[in-house]
Amino acid sequence: MSSASAEDDGDVPADTSSGPSGKSSISSVVFHKLPPSETLFLESTARIQKDSLNSFMEFQVWDFPGQIDIFDNPNFTFDMDAIFGEIGALIWVIDAQDDYLEAVARLNSTILHLHRSYPHINIEVFIHKVDGLSDDYRLDIQRDVTIRIQDELSDQGVENAPVNFHLTSIYNHSIFEAFSKVIQKLIPRLGQLEAMLTNLCRTCRFEKAYLFDVNTKIYIATDSTPEDMASYEICSDYVDVIIDFTEVYGSWPRSEQWREKLEGEPWAQPLDEQVACEWAESGMVLADARRPIMLREVDRFLALVAIMKEGSYEKMPQINMNVDVVVKGLTEFFEITKPKGVVGGAEALASPGLVQG
């Protein structure tokens, strides 16, 4: 058995291979918020499924049925350029709980095909369904798969092919983390984004800051401190809490009388002017060490989430000012990088001036 799936970017994605390795489950969980427990009821994918990801960048995820071999299909010839011409990354899903030798062999031939004609495509291998496997065993599998692929590639004279490996499961945050890494590689001028977040963390004494795509909970950038799964989890769950509250209390229209009463005496101001910030902002103080977590909406798709150090809660007003500046910077960043191929935009960004404190 084997499998693979693919996906993503700039506009397109692709993939291939056979059998239920969990490709459709992945896209349902990540892009359609299906609870992992319900992926059992998914039917097998019979044709290429395209999902658009409406976000700060346009992404499309193409889910390829595993049964079709697109490189060697006697009945049908695929238009390779249409499929791979604009794709940014190919995600290949391997079922870690199954015999993966055939999948690895097919992956190898796929990489060889792609490397010849489309060398810019990142190959991302998800070693999937690792929940339930022991840590040691997971690493063994990863090592085994890595060696098999690299050996084969170097036998064929291919060096430095852009192949990356991720251990994933839909039952925890690892699948979101892996997707985050895949997407980040496709973002133009990611370094600039990271520098802004690092700067913010240093100035405001944040422990960790993430820029989230709210709909998918993929993070598209973080500061330069070491990766830390635990802080990603809590930030991502915080985004969930906010989304749920917003749905329950913020998604239905209030009556006219309600608005009139609130804008009347003694307030005598339109509601829009009574609020300090037109975007969502939120904070929560954890009981342990009184560490605050904050969230600030950047635009319709993105939110900045940060874990602060102990005792920062008292400095919230100053922190909010700094966050405002960074959010403005981020907005400009996306303004500039939006049309593809604008070069030199980043200089105009410089670094936003932060209030030191």
Add this chain to the structure above:
Amino acid sequence: MSASAAAHAQLKKVKKQKVLLMGKSGSGKSSMRSIIFSNYLARTPAACEGATIDIDLSHVKFLGNLTLNLWDCGGQEAFMENYLSQQRAHVFSNVGVLIYVFDIESRDVERDLATYVSIISALVQYSREAKIFVLIHKMDLIQPMTREEVFDHRAALVRRKTAEAVAIVHKQKPEYLPQSANAQTPSSSTPSASTDLSPNLQLFATSIWDQSLYKAWASIIHDLVPNLSVIETQLASLGLAIDADEILLFERTSFLVVSKWTSAEGERNPYGDRFERMSNILKSWKHTCSKYTGTPRNAEQFSDFEYKMGATFSMFATKFTTNTYILVCMPPGEARFNSAKLNVAAARPWFKFLDGPVVSAQAAGAVAGAGYLGEGAVGTPES
């Protein structure tokens, strides 16, 4: 504040409430208990290890000096027979609430119902005032399309069986039934017996995988909390004073909604299931926090929360009294938000005496002095 003094006069001393949790072995009683009272997540396998042997007694400290005496009764047949024979008086006397759990997937419905009927007979015999909550559990295993139908069907069956059980006890020993039922139920008519008993029987469809469990338990708890009407009145006056749209009062460990108040505008909220949903959201958030900080699951995980969604709405949650958290949802506006926070803090003493050990009348009098900031202070925009 005469209101609070009057409120205090209504306080009643509450004794322990005996709660029986019963149902067939493997129907999910203990895992449900762990999720509600010990903050396990549904997916944590530790929440449901092994079968409960005999009766697992636990005391759950709850709001307002209430202690729930939870009797988790192992459901294997041998135990069941034992409860109904040797331990009959011991188990079924002084019961406040019986929670009976049916597994919807069970293959032997007839037998389940027969056991249920014997339990009900014993209950009516020893504690005829007890409230009965029947949870039709594991509903997640039924296809979503047919869930309602399956539940309605099973619920009707359970109602009928309950009525029959009561009628039989009534026939044999008429003195066991409440006077009113006696008067209205002529000799053998079972259907009218069912209407007599219905105020004491409530049915819920539940699953540990969604908020339905919180809905059922919130109703169970709701009837047990002492001084609830006082709490509700006070919550309403607080809500009006701060212009809130909705106020929810959560019990601290289980995060069940114990009391709520909603303004006329808030009533327009299309999400009827929002209360159990809030419990569910906050409970899993607590779990995330405990995982992150490495503190015990039952420890307090957050103290303050605020969320302002532009010009749509604002909300905040904070630790309120010893055993409660309060969540306030209100219209947008910085000044309004800040004064509401201050007023909620000022209202704490109003609620404090309703929670925790019953205090003396003098202490309550002292509390009455600390009122809200005046209406004027609330109403002045800071510009």
